[in-house]
Amino acid sequence: MTDVQVELKEGEQLxxxxxxxxxxxxxxxxxxxxxxVATSAFGPSTADAGKPSYxxxxxxxAQEARDWHSANARKPSEAVYGVSVxxxxxxxxxxVDDSDCPIANDESRxxxxxxxxxRGLPKPEERELRAKLYMHAxxxxxxxxxxxxxDGALFSLPDSSH
Amino acid sequence: xxxxxRPGFKRVRLTGARFDGGRxxxxxxxxxxxxxxxxxxxxxxxxxxxxPNEDVPSDLWNSVSLTIDRIDEGSADIFLAFEQHQTYVEYxxxxxxxxxxxxxAAYSGTEIPDLPSLSEEKSYAFRSTVAEIGSxxxxxxxxxxxxxxxxxxxxxxxIETRDEAVGALLTPEDFLLxxxxxxxxxxxxxxxxxxxxxxxxLDTDRMTYRFTLQGGQQLTGHYKSSPELLDDLRKVVxxxxxxxxxxxxxxxxxxxxxxxxxxxxxxxxxxxxDDTEWGHRLATFTALRPDWDGAGAEQISPxxxxxxxxxxxxxxxxxxxxxxxxxxxxxGILLEWGSSQRVVSVEFxxxxxxxxxxxxxxxxxxxxxxxxxLAFAVEFVKAVRA
Numbered sequence: 001m002t003d004v005q006v007e008l009k010e011g012e013q014l015x016x017x018x019x020x021x022x023x024x025x026x027x028x029x030x031x032x033x034x035x036x037v038a039t040s041a042f043g044p045s046t047a048d049a050g051k052p053s054y055x056x057x058x059x060x061x062a063q064e065a066r067d068w069h070s071a072n073a074r075k076p077s078e079a080v081y082g083v084s085v086x087x088x089x090x091x092x093x094x095x096v097d098d099s100d101c102p103i104a105n106d107e108s109r110x111x112x113x114x115x116x117x118x119r120g121l122p123k124p125e126e127r128e129l130r131a132k133l134y135m136h137a138x139x140x141x142x143x144x145x146x147x148x149x150x151d152g153a154l155f156s157l158p159d160s161s162h
Numbered sequence: 163x164x165x166x167x168r169p170g171f172k173r174v175r176l177t178g179a180r181f182d183g184g185r186x187x188x189x190x191x192x193x194x195x196x197x198x199x200x201x202x203x204x205x206x207x208x209x210x211x212x213x214p215n216e217d218v219p220s221d222l223w224n225s226v227s228l229t230i231d232r233i234d235e236g237s238a239d240i241f242l243a244f245e246q247h248q249t250y251v252e253y254x255x256x257x258x259x260x261x262x263x264x265x266x267a268a269y270s271g272t273e274i275p276d277l278p279s280l281s282e283e284k285s286y287a288f289r290s291t292v293a294e295i296g297s298x299x300x301x302x303x304x305x306x307x308x309x310x311x312x313x314x315x316x317x318x319x320x321i322e323t324r325d326e327a328v329g330a331l332l333t334p335e336d337f338l339l340x341x342x343x344x345x346x347x348x349x350x351x352x353x354x355x356x357x358x359x360x361x362x363x364l365d366t367d368r369m370t371y372r373f374t375l376q377g378g379q380q381l382t383g384h385y386k387s388s389p390e391l392l393d394d395l396r397k398v399v400x401x402x403x404x405x406x407x408x409x410x411x412x413x414x415x416x417x418x419x420x421x422x423x424x425x426x427x428x429x430x431x432x433x434x435x436d437d438t439e440w441g442h443r444l445a446t447f448t449a450l451r452p453d454w455d456g457a458g459a460e461q462i463s464p465x466x467x468x469x470x471x472x473x474x475x476x477x478x479x480x481x482x483x484x485x486x487x488x489x490x491x492x493x494g495i496l497l498e499w500g501s502s503q504r505v506v507s508v509e510f511x512x513x514x515x516x517x518x519x520x521x522x523x524x525x526x527x528x529x530x531x532x533x534x535x536l537a538f539a540v541e542f543v544k545a546v547r548a
Contacts, residue, residue, distance in 0.1 A: 028455050033443065036486035038496060039505055045457035046491045074456030124519075128528045131505040131521045139502035139523075 006094050006117065011101035014094055015056065015114055018086035022054030022095055022114060023062050023143065024133075025069045025077035032078055042083075042137065043118060043130030050119035056097065057082070059112030062143040068110050070148035080145045081137040083116075091132035092125075093117050171231070172242045172258075173312035178303030181238035189298055193305060194242065196295045197261070198228045203288045204257035205250065207279045211415070212425070225250050226257065241312070252386055255368050262309040264292055268327035269307075269317040278417055289331045296324040352425070355414040355461060357381075358433060358448035360405040361398045371395055373410055373424065376449050383410060383424035394430040406432045409448065409464060433464070440474050440487050447489045460493030465514035469536055470495040473508060473516075476540040482547045499547060506546050508539050518542045 006014065015022075024042055026032060031041040044052040055065035062080045070076040085095045097114045116133065118126055174194065180187060205226040206218050231241040244254050260279065267274045277285045296305055296319040306316035319327070362380070363372035369386045385391045398408045412427040433448065435441035447462045454461075470487070474497065477484065485497040490509060498507040505528075506520045516539050521528030533539070 030447075030450075030454070030489055033486040033488060036498070036500060038486060038488040038498060039500055039507070040488065040490060040496060045455055046459055047457035123517075124528075124530045127507075127509075127517075127519055127530075128521060131500075131519070131528065134500060134505060135502050135521075135523045138500065 006096075008096065009101070012096050012098050013100070015085050015097050017058065018084065018089070020085050020095075021057035021082040022085065022088065022116065023057060023060075023065045023080050023082050024052075024054050024137065025066060025073075026079040026081060027069070027073065027077050028075040029078050037079070037081070037134070037138075039127075039131045039134040042081075042116075042133040043126055048115075048118075050117070050121065051096075051098075051115035052118060053110065054083075054095065054114050054116060055110055056095075056112040056114050060110075063145045065110065065112065066145045067148045072108060072110070076148065077145075080143045082140055082143050083133050083136045087136040088116055088133065091129055091136070093129055171312070172228075173308040173316075174240045174242060175306040175308070175316065176238035176240070176303070177306065178237070178300070180300070180303060184233050184238055186233060186238045186240070190238070193295060193298060194228070194230070194240070196291055197242075197265075197307075198226075200261045200264075200288055200291045201228070201254070201257045202226045203284060203291065204260040204279065205253040207260075207277075207281070207284055208253040208256050209250070211279055222250055222253075226254055256384075259368070261292075264289065264331075265295070265307060266309050266317055268292060268331050269319060269323055271326070271330075274330055278422065293328045293331045295319060296321075296327075299324070351416045351419075352413055353416075353452070354412070354428075355451065356409050356411040356464065357414065357421075357424075357451075358407055358409045358445075360400065361395055361408050361410075361430070362401050362405065364395055364399045366392065371399070375421075376445075379421060381421055381423050383412070383427050385427040385430075387426045388428060391427055391430050398430065398432055407434065407445065407448075409433045433467075435471060436475065438474075438478065440478075440484055441471070443487050444471060444474075444495070447495070450489060454489070455491060457491065459489070459491040460512065462489050462495065463493045463512040463514070466494045466510040466512055469510045469514045469516065470497060472536050473497065473510075473539050473543070477543055477547075480540075480544055482543060497543075506543075508543060520546055 008014070026037055026041050031038040042052070044050050062082070066077045066080050088095050094117050095114050096117055099109065099113055103109055118129060121129065176190060202223050206222060209218055209222055227245045228242045229245050231243040233240050260277065263275050264277070277288065280288055299305065299319070299321055301321060303320070305319040307319065308314055308316045357375065359373050359375040361371050362374045365371065369384060369389065371383045371385065373381045373383045375381070385395065398406050400406065409431050410424060410427060411429045412424045415422045415425050435445045444467055447467065450462050452461045453459060483499065485499045488496040488498065490496050493512040495510045496507055498505065502523065504520070504522045508516050508518050510516045515532065515534040517530065517532040518539065519528055519530055531542070
C-alpha cells in the first residue's frame, strides 16, 4: 500500500471498505475509440476541480448509477467501469464519500456519490493516477449495463457502440 | 446604371394610371416610408444584438435612411438607395435582408421566416409595418418590389394580394401580445471560435457566404471586416457535397446556445484529413465546440490536430498498431495505447507541443517527457510500440 496524505473537507469521509467498487461512467462518447477507452475518462474533467465522480457499489448498482447519470448529467453514460477502493489506495489516492457535503439548491447529487481524490496533483501525477485506475478498470473489464430506456420505450435500445 | 450594382440598391415600380409618366403622388411616398421603417426596425435589432446592454444610439434610426435615387418614365419606376452613413453601414444590408425575406415570403405564399434578431414586440411592430405596405393602393394599382437585381422577378402588391399577405403576417396570437416594455431576451452570445464545414455559396455584393457544417446546419458568415479574405473564400467555395473542408475563424454569434452566424471572419483555411479511420476521427473533432464534454472542455486546437495527423501518418507508415485517438478537455489530442498491463501515450497540447508518457502495471512511477519536435514524438512511439 502507498502512504496517502489526505485533507478532508467538512462533510467528506473516506470510504474504507477495500473491496467496494467505485463505478465510473464513461462519457462523453468521444472518450471511446472503437473498443479502447481513454485513460482521461478516469480522471477529472475541467469542471471537476480534481474530484472525478464515482458511485459506491454498496449503495447503488452499476445499472442504477448509469441510469441516474444518463437521466441527470449533461451527457449520457456510454459504459460503466469500476475500480475498487483498495486499487485506488494502491494507486496512491483515496475514495471520498461527499454525500454529506452541502450543495447548491439547483444542484443534485447522485445516490452513492463519491470521488477519487486528484486534488492538487500536478499534471504528470494526475496522468499516472488515471493510468493506474484505467489499468485496474481494464483488468476488471466493462461492467455489463444497458443504456437508459428512452421515454416511451419498453426495452433498452441496443448500444451500437459496443 | 452604375448605382444598380451597389449593394442595397432596390427597385420599386408603381403601376396604374395614377403613376403614368413617372408621376409620384405625394401620398404614395408613405409606401416607401413604410419600407424604410421596416429596414430601420431590423437595423435597430441588429445593433441591439451587438450591444445587448446599451441603449440604441439616438442617431441610428435616422441614419439608416433610403433616398430616391431616380424615377424612370413609363410608370413610377423608382430606384432606392441607402444614404451613405458610414457609421451604421454594417447594419443596413443585414437589416434589408431581414426586411426583404419577410416581404417576399408574405407575397409569395411561403412561410414567414423566423425573425431571430427581433424580440417578440419588435417582431410584431415589424410585421405590422410590412402589412401596412400597400394600404394606399386603389383598384388597378400595384407596387412591384424587386428584392434582388432590378431586372429580376418582382413580388406584386395589390389590394388582392395584400389581403392574403396580411393574413400571413399577422396571426391571432399577435393580438394577445401584451403592450409590455420590451425585454431584450434575444441578446446574442459572442465568442471567438473556429468551425469546420464547407463554404457552399458566396455573395460578393453583401460580403457574405453560406457556411454548411458537417451536420448539415447552415450559417451565414460576414467578411466585411476582412475583405482581403475574398480570395481565400473563392478558392474553397463549392456548392457540391465534395467541396473542400474549410476552417472558418471569427466572431461566432449564438442565440440560446444555437449557432447563429459568423458576424466577423478573421481567417478561412482549407483543412484536409487523410482518408483513414483516424483521419475521419480527427475530422469529427473539428466539429467540437467549446464545452463539448459538458464540463467546460476547450475547443480542439487546429495546431494540435495538425500535429496529431503528422504523427499518425508516421505511425501508419511504420506499420505500428493504431492508437486510440481522443480529444482532451484542454483542447489537445491524446494518442494512446492502453491495456490492463501498460499505457503509452502522446498528448498534443493546444500549442502543438507534446508530452509523452508510459507506465507499466505495478510500477510506481511512469516515464514522462515533453517537446515540440514531432520527429521525437515519432521516435518515442517507434521505440515503445514497434
